[in-house]
Amino acid sequence: MSIRENYEQWLKDFADDQETVRELEAIGNDEKEMEDRFYTELSFGTAGMRGVLGAGMNRMNKYNVRRATKGLAGYLLENPEEAKRGVVIAYDSRRCSAEFAKDTALVLCAEGVPAFLFDALRPVPVLSYAVRHLNAKAGVVITASHNPPQYNGYKVYGEDGAQVGPETAEGITRVIRSTKYTDCVLMNEQEALDKGLLKIIGNKEVDDDYIAQVKTLSINPELLRTEGSKLHIVYTPLHGSGNVPVRQLLKEIGLTNVAVVKEQEMPDPNFSTIKVPNPEDPGAYELAFRLAAQVDANVIFATDPDCDRLGVAVKDGQGEWHLLSGNQIGCVLLHYILSSLKKAGKLPKNGAAVKSIVSTSLANRICESFGISIYETLTGFKYIGEKIQQFMDKGDHTFLFGFEESYGFLSSTFVRDKDGVNASLLVSEVACACMAEGITFYDRIQEIFREYGYYANSVVSTTLPGKDGLTRMKEIMSTLRAQPPKEIAGLKVTAVRDYLKGIRTENGQETPTGLPVSDVLYFELEKGNWVCVRPSGTEPKIKLYINANAAEKAEADALSEALSEASKKLMG
Numbered sequence: 237m238s239i240r241e242n243y244e245q246w247l248k249d250f251a252d253d254q255e256t257v258r259e260l261e262a263i264g265n266d267e268k269e270m271e272d273r274f275y276t277e278l279s280f281g282t283a284g285m286r287g288v289l290g291a292g293m294n295r296m297n298k299y300n301v302r303r304a305t306k307g308l309a310g311y312l313l314e315n316p317e318e319a320k321r322g323v324v325i326a327y328d329s330r331r332c333s334a335e336f337a338k339d340t341a342l343v344l345c346a347e348g349v350p351a352f353l354f355d356a357l358r359p360v361p362v363l364s365y366a367v368r369h370l371n372a373k374a375g376v377v378i379t380a381s382h383n384p385p386q387y388n389g390y391k392v393y394g395e396d397g398a399q400v401g402p403e404t405a406e407g408i409t410r411v412i413r414s415t416k417y418t419d420c421v422l423m424n425e426q427e428a429l430d431k432g433l434l435k436i437i438g439n440k441e442v443d444d445d446y447i448a449q450v451k452t453l454s455i456n457p458e459l460l461r462t463e464g465s466k467l468h469i470v471y472t473p474l475h476g477s478g479n480v481p482v483r484q485l486l487k488e489i490g491l492t493n494v495a496v497v498k499e500q501e502m503p504d505p506n507f508s509t510i511k512v513p514n515p516e517d518p519g520a521y522e523l524a525f526r527l528a529a530q531v532d533a534n535v536i537f538a539t540d541p542d543c544d545r546l547g548v549a550v551k552d553g554q555g556e557w558h559l560l561s562g563n564q565i566g567c568v569l570l571h572y573i574l575s576s577l578k579k580a581g582k583l584p585k586n587g588a589a590v591k592s593i594v595s596t597s598l599a600n601r602i603c604e605s606f607g608i609s610i611y612e613t614l615t616g617f618k619y620i621g622e623k624i625q626q627f628m629d630k631g632d633h634t635f636l637f638g639f640e641e642s643y644g645f646l647s648s649t650f651v652r653d654k655d656g657v658n659a660s661l662l663v664s665e666v667a668c669a670c671m672a673e674g675i676t677f678y679d680r681i682q683e684i685f686r687e688y689g690y691y692a693n694s695v696v697s698t699t700l701p702g703k704d705g706l707t708r709m710k711e712i713m714s715t716l717r718a719q720p721p722k723e724i725a726g727l728k729v730t731a732v733r734d735y736l737k738g739i740r741t742e743n744g745q746e747t748p749t750g751l752p753v754s755d756v757l758y759f760e761l762e763k764g765n766w767v768c769v770r771p772s773g774t775e776p777k778i779k780l781y782i783n784a785n786a787a788e789k790a791e792a793d794a795l796s797e798a799l800s801e802a803s804k805k806l807m808g
Contacts, residue, residue, distance in 0.1 A: 242274040242293055249418050250291075250299065259291040275703050280304060280412055282405045282618060286380050286389030289331055296388045301336045301378075302343050302420035304390055307412030308374065309347035311404075318373050321395075322350030324437070326363035327378035328477045328541045329503035330388045333357070336378045338425070340390075345428040346421045354437045357477040357503060359543030361655035364397040365446045366437070368650060374400075379542040382514035385507050398621025398652035402752060447485055449650050450657055454489065454665060455576045463668035464490045470533040472497035472524045474513045475504035476541030481657050491664055495531045497523045507541075515540055515547025515643055518559055524549070525557060535667050535677060539656040544617075545643035546659035550667075550677040563596035563693045564681055565663065566639035570599055571684055572666045573637050573647065574606040583608070588633035590620045593751075593758060594768050594781040595641040598684075598691040605688070609633060614735065614754050615770060617644050621652035641693060641781070690789045692796035696780040697772075698807050705776045712778060712807055716757055716769060724759060724767055725795070725802040733758035765795065767803050778807065 237245065243260065250256045263269045273292030278285050278300050285304060287296045312319040323344055327337035334357075341351035352370060354363075360377055367375040375393035383389075392408065394400045400408070428434035454460065469486065471494055473479035479501055486494050499509050500523060507513045510520050515538040524536045528549075536549040536557075549559045560568075570589055577583040588609040591599050603610040613619035620638040627633040628649065639645045644654030647662060670677050685691070700708045713736075720732045731742035735756040739746045742760075758768045768781040780803045784796035 239271050239274045243270055246274075246292065256291045256297075256299075272702050280307070280405065280409050282400060282402055282616060284389060284391040284399070286383065286387060288386050289388055296332075296380075296390075298332070298336060298339050299417050299420070301339050301390055302422070303415055303417055304408075304412055305340045305343040305376070306347065306415050306420045307408050308376070308392060309344050309349045310411035310415070311408045312349055312373055313347065314407075319349050321371055321373040322352055322435075324352040324354075324363060324366045324370060324372045324375040324393075325378075326354045326358040326360070326366070326375070328357050328359075329475055329505055330378070330380060330541060331385065331505040332388055333378045333505075336388065336390070337376075339422060340376050340378070341434055342422040342425060342428060343420055345431075345433040346423040348433070350433050350435065351428070352435050352437055355439065358443075359477045359481060359539075359656065360391075360653050361544060361651045361657055362442060362446050362481065364393060364651045364653045364655075365449070366442045367393055367395065368397045368652075369442055369445060377542065381542055382512065382516070382540040382545065384512050385505065393653075396621065396625050396652055397650075398625070399616070399618035401618060401622060443481065443484075447481065447488060447657075449648065450485055450655075450661055451489060453647050453658060453661055455573060455662075456665065456669070457489075459665055459668045459672060460489050460491070463671045464664075465493070466671055467491055467535070467664065467667055468493045468495070468531055468533045469535055469537060469664070470495050470497065470524050470528045470531065471537045472500045472520075473539050473543070474510065474515065474520060474541065475500050475502065475507050476513060476539060476543060477503075478539035478543030478656055481543065482537070482539060482660050485657050485661060486664065489661065489664070493531075495527055495533065497527055499523050513541050515545055516562070520547070521549055521559065528557070534671075535663070537660055537663070539660075540643075543656040544654040546645065546656040546663065547643055548663055552678040553676055558678055560681070561693065562639070562641040562643040563598065563691070565643070565659075566591070566641070566645060567596060567598050567602060567684060568666055568677070568681055569645060569647070569659070569662050570637050570639070571602050572662070572669065574602065574608060576669075577636075578606060584634040584636075586633050587636045588627060589636055590623045590638040592616075592619070592640045593756075594695075594770065595639060596691050596693045597764055597766070597783055597785065598688055599639070601688045602684070608636070612751075614751050614756065615640065617646070617654045618652075619752075620646065624649055624652060641695070685789065689785050689787060690792040692782075692784045692789075692792040694782045694796055694800055696782070696800050696804060697777045698780075698804075699777050701776040709771050709776075709778055713755055713757065713769070713771065715808070716806060720757070721759065721806060724761060724806075725798040727761040727763070727765055727799070729759050729761060731760040733760070761799075765799065767799060769803075769806070780804070780806075
């Protein structure tokens with residue numbers, strides 16, 4: 237069907253929905269807007285669906301949510317006995333999240349698949365835990381993570397508590413494509429409750445068990461008891477779902493000096509105090525820094541709306557604040573876990589850490605120094621979750637820690653996605669360990685750099701929105717694939733990893749990458765530096781990841797800047 241025909245079909249199919257009809261009629265003479273909404277369907281991949289809210293095939297709305305859910309139900313019902321285990325559903329504070337979550341539950345019930353629906357917003361890690369805790373077959377979270385307020389999304393989890401992998405996503409997509417929007421039916425809510433298909437998860441059924449499990453991840457609980465009273469934390473949930481569990485966790489481990497940014501404490505779908513609810517954005521900390529000055533805080537925590545990411549700011553010895561990168565946080569936590577376990581004589585010989593390919597190579601150096609294996613995965617925490625399951629199935633490694641540069645951290649196996657609550661515990665403990673030594677958290681980072689070398693990592697994003705943007709992204713990747721650079725910023729390209737082809741090429745010799753197929757190019761450079769080019773799976777962007785290292789900070793920073801500028805030119 238043409239764009240216009242798709243548009244007319246929606247007007248016909250949803251003629252009884254006055255709000256949708258009004259929105260569509262308002263764009264009837266705007267060809268560009270109509271094209272953007274109807275040139276394609278909102279794609280469903282390993283990250284589920286994510287998009288701008290609005291009417292249309294290429295927008296997040298109740299009709300796309302219902303269709304995706306019917307597709308999920310159909311996929312699960314290919315094994316009816318397993319489907320009886322049901323699906324757990326959580327949601328965050330975004331626009332329409334609660335409505336989309338209820339629609340998800342009632343479509344599942346109409347298809348005969350039990351639905352476990354949380355009674356209020358919950359973080360991603362609680363959903364991941366609940367899938368395993370309740371022995372459900374799958375999970376769904378309605379969230380767009382750290383995207384701007386006009387976005388929402390739909391993430392699907394497997395029975396292991398990790399986001400579904402490519403094979404499952406393809407299976408669900410296959411059913412979605414054979415499903416008409418008008419085929420999606422909601423069961424009456426009371427009928428679903430009466431039949432036992434809809435089960436509401438209350439305040440204490442999962443949450444307390446989850447918090448109790450997170451507390452077991454403490455490496456040295458004694459540190460929290462002896463130093464915790466000296467630690468002054470400012471916490472902002474950025475209007476999201478972390479407010480209750482993060483504060484409960486901190487309170488139960490004995491950290492009572494926690495000041496919460498009141499203006500950002502309660503759910504707000506407009507995220508009215510910030511431009512974007514992203515703890516990677518320095519602008520998200522403006523109110524937190526103001527409160528930190530009032531209460532003389534040592535550390536600031538910020539979680540995103542679905543509380544799977546944790547951002548951290550710390551003071552140096554001169555009282556200046558530093559917003560840490562995800563790589564810095566990940567490496568400090570990794571070093572703390574390994575060094576503490578070694579000191580206690582508890583470091584397992586088969587211990588392993590996992591990180592994404594775009595995260596800092598400093599982690600590799602740290603693991604090497606402790607004799608610990610480190611595995612790399614594609615971007616997406618689901619791949620770290622898969623690795624954890626492989627370790628447990630084979631019994632060949634003990635999972636110790638996993639992280640991504642985008643503020644995602646995990647040290648448990650009972651959750652299979654990044655966990656901002658888990659990370660809050662670990663960062664608090666490291667802060668207490670530093671106080672016990674008479675140093676700052678920032679000092680610890682500098683100690684690690686002095687021992688292993690300075691690593692400067694950065695991400696450069698090129699935004700390419702709309703239909704033309706998608707075409708341009710494909711052109712850029714195709715050109716780089718056909719004509720890879722021989723040098724970047726004066727550094728020779730020593731090898732090229734093409735994850736779409738699954739091949740690493742060095743001196744004309746090809747070897748398998750060993751990772752799943754993905755549209756990613758990775759240029760290995762001299763002296764352990766690298767540049768990775770990756771189209772975002774959730775936003776209309778191409779991202780350039782830069783890893784530069786040197787003996788001195790100034791040299792590493794200068795090299796990172798040079799690589800960033802040279803890499804931008806690769807975008808044409």
